[in-house]
Amino acid sequence: MKPLSDDPIARGDPIAREDPIAQLRTDRAEAAAREDPLASLCMLASVDGGEPRVRTLVLRDLAPAGSVADGFAATGFGLFLNRTSPKVREFAQSDAVAVLVYLPSLAVQYRLRCRLQPLPAHEVHDSWRLRPAVPKRMDWLYEQSPQSSVIGSREELVKRLQGPEPTAAPATAVGFLLNTDSVERLDLGQANGIHDRRRYTVDAGRWIEEILVP
Ligand SMILES: Cc1cc2nc3c(=O)[nH]c(=O)nc-3n(C[C@H](O)[C@H](O)[C@H](O)COP(=O)(O)O)c2cc1C
Incomplete structure (x- = not known):
């Protein structure tokens, strides 16, 4: 039997016409133009000792998407967080996270499988x-009272x-910057x-597009 080629074109796989990250950028810009309240946001899921956790975060557009390398594409999207938070402690267990973007103004959902890359301190x-x-001020408060920890009262929080x-x-x-090897657009x-x-997956340095049953 003929061995499978490493080259997706030779293999006859469908090659993505679009870079899904560029498409996500375009969709977010369009959603922002439509004043979509979710245009700048994402939901980030992580795992804490086997238990799933999810929260809303601002998804910052920090840089143009990078090239596909080592099986992952640099999205250029980033997150600003505090190291005292449970989520950042979870990242020490695994740098694999799932990111969801839903843009109701376009009726479009993205699901990304990501790895986190720390941003330089500067x-x-x-x-x-x-x-x-x-x-x-909140970021400085976390030095004494970690994010997501219990505080005595709302009054104490406001005072501090x-x-x-x-x-x-x-x-x-x-x-953290987000790198991805799988992007799904619905x-x-x-x-x-x-x-x-x-679904778009990274294969041999390029994006492969597959149509999924919705
Ligand atoms: C609209 C919205 C935007 C948010 N953006 C951020 C953010 O960019 N960074 C952040 O640390 N928390 C953000 N939060 C708060 C998080 O959802 C979460 O409550 C907090 O980070 C604590 O999460 P953890 O206990 O899982 O670490 C946002 C919440 C909302 C509702």
Whole structure:
């Protein structure tokens, strides 16, 4: 029997016409233009000792998507977080996360299988300086009271967030870039009512597109 070629074209696999990350960028820009409240957000799922966890995060567009390498594509999307939080502790168990973006204004969902890549501290700190005053103070509060820990009362929280606006980020402010090897796009907005679902996977340095049963 003839061995399978490493080259997806020679193998006859469908090659993606579109880079799914470029498509995600275009869809997010369109959603933002339509004032979609979810345009800048994602849901990030991680695992803590086998238990699933999920939360909403701002998905920042930090850089143009990078090339496909080592089985993963650099999305150029990033997250700004605090190292004291449960989620960042979970990342130490595994840097594999699932990211979901739903854009109701376009009726489009993306699901990405990702690996996290820490951002250099200077990039985190440059971005941190642009944050509003309360999130800046909150990041400093985490030094004494970790994010997601219990505090005595709402009054105590408000009191501890008074004071001058901090000028520099604490060392616990961190950021991560998302690299992906699998992107799925589900488009519910078809005139004939049949949803369009496509999966893009990295193979031999390029994107392969497969049509999925929606
Ligand atoms: C619209 C929205 C945006 C959010 N953006 C962020 C964010 O960018 N970074 C962050 O650390 N938490 C963000 N949060 C809070 C998280 O959802 C979560 O409550 C917090 O990070 C604690 O998560 P953890 O206990 O899983 O670590 C956001 C929440 C909402 C509702």
